Amino acid sequence: MNVTQRIMTIAVVALGTMLTRFLPFLVFPAGKTTPRYVQYIGRVLPGAVFSLLVVYCLKNVSLLAAPHGLPEAIAIAVVAALHLWKRQMLLSIAGGTVCYMLLVQLVW
């Protein structure tokens, strides 16, 4: 990507973000009720999107080539264990990332 394409990409993302924030205020003036389908999608979509994002992060991990996704699997286990134990978002993120960095820099 050249600089112009980068700026365009950032602008598109900014525009999309603003659209998601402003749309409800444009479509549903205060006091009107929202369609049931929209309410339903709003309730159930986040769960599926978080799954998609985790898969997106791991999209370039190859299970066939060494190290077969092992550093990712170990680091995700560390994130999950830390999070279930302490439930401190920053601690889980920092702990898992440091663990992954040590694994890819020193072990593999």
Place this chain on the structure above:
Amino acid sequence: MTTLKLRALKAAFPHTIPIMAGFLFLGMTYGIYMSSLGFSFVYPLGMALIIYAGSMEFVTANLLIGAFNPLQAFLMTLMINARHLFYGLAMLEKYNIPGLKRLYLIFGMSDETFSVNCSAEPPAEVDGSWFMFFVTLLNQSYWVLGAALGGLFGMLLKFNTQGLDFVMTAMFVVIFLENWLKEKNHTSALAGLGISVVCLALFGAEGFIIPAMGGILLALTLLRPRLEKGGEAA
């Protein structure tokens, strides 16, 4: 600053202290991450100012090093930020205030700002709209400051950043877990996982996002009778 605004700022600040810690840390990590990808600190600074949606900024960093695909960037933004629609719906009444403040309140409604403005009750002598304005402004300032500092820090300090990109994975794993622990019914999370993995296998790393999004919306629409009958889905 008039006493009205000063009083609102003083009332707002304590509500933002936990967010300050989180945003400075994550913002700095984001800035260092962008610098590890070869970007000047101007990028995280500018993106923190005009996009101001944390997880989407990490994803954008990734998009910027790939092939130019504005349609995919736009659709990903809509899917990842779709939750804002529902914050908006929840704040229709509260943000129904006159003036330009309203535009900034809506623009700056991140997850954290929403949660404070939705739940916090300012004391009676404090103006509610200025209170919400300062919560929004302070929170964005923390994020912008963190991102800029991280970008600068990453440019000046040359340490081995190999593997730092995992911070994005770790963040989404934590968000996924938080959601998993909160929800009563895991159908949506599992459907999202299954559809994404299948689409990744079918379409490959570069092309799976849009089919996966389509599949997820279709699956959730088809599952609606089941999920709505079961009461609270998420």
